[in-house]
Amino acid sequence: MFDHIEYQQAMEAIIERFKSEMQKVRTGRAHPDMLGSVKVEAYGQYMPLNQVANVTAGDATMLxxxxxxxxxIQAIASAIRADQTLGLNPADDGRVVRVPVPPLTEERRKEIVKSASAKVEEAKVALRKVRDDARKELKSAEDLSEDVKKRGEKEIDDLTKNFSNKIDELFKTKEAEIMKI
Known part of the structure; x- marks a missing residue:
């Protein structure tokens, strides 16, 4: 019998990675995850922001x-300023760094949606690769009958389709969130 569990787990991992990527995508609201990619030069090395500071959303427009x-504090403000993809301008008062999150322009919203749709395609390509690996394993399995191989192929195709639809749903939700003014 063909065991598709390992392929299902690989596809679930792809979905989790995609969700994580979508959380980092900037919407019009302030969210601590939007600074997830910022690396701060501290103690002689580059460290993720969340390892050198606590990031909170004061309100919808301020981190x-x-x-x-x-x-x-200076290194944190510099690292945020240096990340051009964020387009943020932090200010520090000696104890806290305040990062105003300006509203997105229509043009910037469209750029962000385009960037997010590229991540959708990357995730779908990864899903198809897992599907292709499963198909190769099925074809090379000599101890399985043709019926079992066909059924296994159908299971893998259904899994791929379901996970692909889930990616589309997540993207549509994120797109609506980005385009909402």
Whole structure:
């Protein structure tokens, strides 16, 4: 009998990675995850922002960053300013870094949706690769009958279709969130 569990788990991992990527995509609202890609030069190395500071959303238009060590405050502000994909301009008062999140222009919203749709395609390509690996394993399995192989292929195709639809749903939700003013 063909066991598709490992392929299903691989597809679930792709979905989780995709969800994580979608959380990082900027919408019009302030969200701590939007700074997830920022690396801060601290203690002689580059570290993720969440390892040197606490990031919270003060409200829908403001992020507040409280460094664990006040000596890193300048490095934190510089790292956020240097990340051109964010387009944010932080200000520090010596204890806290305040990051106003300006509303997105229509043009910027469309760019963000386009970027997010590229991530959709990457995730779908990864799903198809898992499907193709499963098909290769099925074809090379000599101990399985043709009926079992066909049924296994159908199961894998159905899984791929379901996960692909899930990616589309997640993207549509994110797209609506981005385009909402």
């Amino acid at each position: 507040l960053i409280t460094p664990f060590d006040p000596s890193t």
